[in-house]
Amino acid sequence: MAISTVIFDWGGVLSPAPTFADYEPLRQALELDVLTFQDLYWRKRDPFDLDLLSAADYWGEIARIAGGTGSPEEVRKLEALDGALWSRLDTVLVEWVRVLRAQKFKLGILSNMSKSVGGHLLRTHKWLELFDHFCFSSDLKFGKPDPAIYRACLDGLKVTAAEALFIDDREVNIKAARGVGMHGIVFRTADHLQPELAPHGLAESLAEAMRRVR
8 A cells, every 4th residue: 555644753853853952941951960860850850751740840850959949930941941942943844744745645744652742832933833633642641662653643534454564763652653553763864864765755845855855
């Protein structure tokens, strides 16, 4: 069956994986050393992305450990910095989304993402209107690589697994997608991605996006 739908992960795909330098505004706001900051940021990130912890709980605890008060104002500042951290874009892939939309493909985003970050992105990125469906772990209370989130995404897009291609930067997530019958590609860079799209008839569409951007 031909591919009718392309589904993207956000962090590490549409938005490049943050470098240590990208975390600096958050780290400096908390006045923590690098190792302590990274530990605190990721320690409870999974429950935060599943909406088992609110932004007030997640950021409030980190702020208090860092010596702050965890006040609503402090939480809002940290939320904004976190949203900005995940707002960086792979310009080639964003242009590819535009090419795919013009070619009448259905488009989805499937990501383990907190309500805080998801809300920030939807408010600040007008181009996200190009997508037909967003499947965020915080809305569903389960995330990748749970097979349920892939099925929920397919249901939301109203497509079968066989006509959907999922692009994610983690092998475990692609393996899970293939387990429910989807096509999957592990993302490294746009240049690596293009030849892997050839069997799906999508290599030229990405090449077109590259020509436009580069």
